[in-house]
Each structure stands twice: as C-alpha cells, then as structure tokens.
Amino acid sequence: MDIRPLQAHEPLPMDLLLEADPSESLVRAYCKSGWCMIGEQGGAIVGVYVLCALSPEIVEIKNVAVAENFRGLGYGRQLLQHALSEAARRKFEIVEIGTGNSSLDQLALYQKCGFRMHAIDPDFFRRNYPEPIMENGIECRDMIKLRYTEGF
Numbered sequence: 001m002d003i004r005p006l007q008a009h010e011p012l013p014m015d016l017l018l019e020a021d022p023s024e025s026l027v028r029a030y031c032k033s034g035w036c037m038i039g040e041q042g043g044a045i046v047g048v049y050v051l052c053a054l055s056p057e058i059v060e061i062k063n064v065a066v067a068e069n070f071r072g073l074g075y076g077r078q079l080l081q082h083a084l085s086e087a088a089r090r091k092f093e094i095v096e097i098g099t100g101n102s103s104l105d106q107l108a109l110y111q112k113c114g115f116r117m118h119a120i121d122p123d124f125f126r127r128n129y130p131e132p133i134m135e136n137g138i139e140c141r142d143m144i145k146l147r148y149t150e151g152f
Helices: 014-020 024-033 075-089 104-112 124-128
Strands: 002-005 035-041 044-053 058-066 094-100 116-121 143-148
Touching: 002 075, 014 024, 014 044, 014 058, 024 044, 024 058, 035 075, 044 075, 058 075, 075 094, 075 104, 094 104, 104 143
Parallel strands: 058 094
Antiparallel strands: 002 035, 035 044, 044 058, 094 143, 116 143
C-alpha cells in the first residue's frame, strides 16, 4: 500500500471517513485543520487517517479507516505505523488516539501497535452524537483514549 497526503484539489473520501466517525460535520472540521493521508493499492483508496496537532508536543489520530473489502489484511496496522512515523517526522512526542468502549477490534489493534490506555471520557458519544451508536451489541458511550510515547 502506498500512503500519501490528500491533495487540496481532491475530495475527502467521506464514505470511508464516516465509517470511523458518523458525524460529517466533525469529520470535515478536523480534516480541515489536520493532515489527511490516503492509503492506495492498485489505484483504489483502501484506507485513510487524519492527524491533528493538539499542542506542539501532542498529535492525535482523529480518524483511521480501512475499506470493508480490505479489512483483516494488515492495512490498518500499516496506516497506524505510517501515522506514528509521520508524527515523529513532524517532531511530536506523543501520539493519541481515541475509540469507543464498544470498538473491541480497534482497542486490540491499537494496543498491539504499542498504544497504552491513558484516560476515559465518560459519555463522550452521548454528549457529541445525536443518535445512539451501537457496535458489537454494546452502546458506544465512553471514549477510551490511548497514547503512544515509545520511540519518540
């Protein structure tokens, strides 16, 4: 997979971004202020991630998504590893990522990639999204925040 910055003239891969975050207004806002990176394989967009600076030392991966027919093939791990390299290249010291309490596969992947649980924001999804989000038979209520600090 080749990973590159989304160019200014290119449209956001909104369908893919909305798979990781159902709020189009939030996605548009953080894509505007962050760096959107596209993963391509054979000319097709297979993944995306967005980095946003929170401070001069901390950057957050706001969105990471892999197209459904490419899941389970290691693309998510490649995107995360690229995001960590990009954060280091930009001289950040800490990389944060958040996911819902019901996002079991994502929680496992992030920890396998070296992220450690850092904080919980109770009822984040109830406060920030108008409709309940269900995943794995669990209501997504709390934001689990993880951090990566190794190797920076």
